[in-house]
Amino acid sequence: MYEEYWGLKEKPFENTPDPRFLYRSEQHEEALMRLLYAVEERKGAAMLTGVFGCGKTLLGYALLDKLDKAKFRVAFLTNLQLEPVELLRAIAYNLGVTDLPRKKTEVLADFLLQVIKETLINNLNDGKDTVVIIDEAHGIESREIFEQLRLLLNFQLKDRFLLTLLLFGQPELRTEVDNLKPLEQRIAIKCYLDRMGEEDSQNYIKHRLEVAGAEKEIFTEEAIKAIHEGSGGIPRRINQIGDMSLLTGFGRKTERIDEELIQAVVKDIGG
Ligand SMILES: Nc1ncnc2c1ncn2[C@@H]1O[C@H](COP(=O)(O)OP(=O)(O)O)[C@@H](O)[C@H]1O
Ligand SMILES: [Mg+2]
Known part of the structure; x- marks a missing residue:
């Protein structure tokens, strides 16, 4: 749905055990x-x-x-x-x-x-x-x-x-x-x-975006930090937040995804 808008070849944050996306922390x-x-x-x-x-x-x-x-x-x-x-x-x-x-x-x-x-x-x-x-x-x-x-x-x-x-x-x-x-x-x-630390979360997000074919910076650095905070460093949660924010950003036609959008998504997802 949102892939084309963000210039992606596929969805980066699917919660499926696909080894192609493996981030080797x-x-x-x-x-x-x-x-x-x-x-x-x-x-x-x-x-x-x-x-x-x-x-x-x-x-x-x-x-x-x-x-x-x-x-x-x-x-x-x-x-x-x-x-x-x-x-x-x-x-x-x-x-x-x-x-x-x-x-x-x-x-x-x-x-x-x-x-x-x-x-x-x-x-x-x-x-x-x-x-x-x-x-x-x-x-x-x-x-x-x-x-x-x-x-x-x-x-x-x-x-x-x-x-x-x-x-x-x-x-x-x-x-x-x-x-x-x-x-x-x-x-x-x-x-x-264990849960990932901040640096691993950041690299994890960038890695998954890269595998999905991202060519520009979709998330601001602050947004990526906010995903880590909101997910507690758990990959499954990062994926949920990442996917929802790509969808929300697409709906709102934003140019990049910022911290504020992530916080709104985290609030919506709850947990
Ligand atoms: N190192 C990793 N690299 C890429 N994706 C990961 C990594 N660890 C977890 N994930 C993603 O998080 C999701 C949840 O992981 P999963 O293996 O199902 O967790 P668990 O079995 O420990 O509950 C998976 O769908 C997977 O895509
Ligand atoms: Mg499992």
């Missing part, structure tokens, strides 16, 4: 490097925590982009508040196992673990490492599920893990896992994403 870069290390060096398990909207899911997609499809088989799951055994079923399904029994029986968890183990070994024989990413893992409520995840991590050969498990979630996840020592001890790598 120091913390995002470091987290991505650690996740990549966990996968490529087969560290077993890693955990990425951070407040809502800071870029965890996006980093997951950026990681997928970096992995050679010929070498890695990846299941990317978003925790959907599943029953204990259902998460194992979802993992098996996402790893390509199709003929899964539907009946819930006592042995089903063991059966699914066995099926997953066979899949891991098949992948290995195909020359592929298996990676399971569980996004929104803070939503996992039962200890039984965490216990099943721990059992998955038991699948090892003499000298290597058969699976890399990556857990992404909000800060509560870290607390939950820290309270489950047997699982916690298996998580070799931990990383954390």
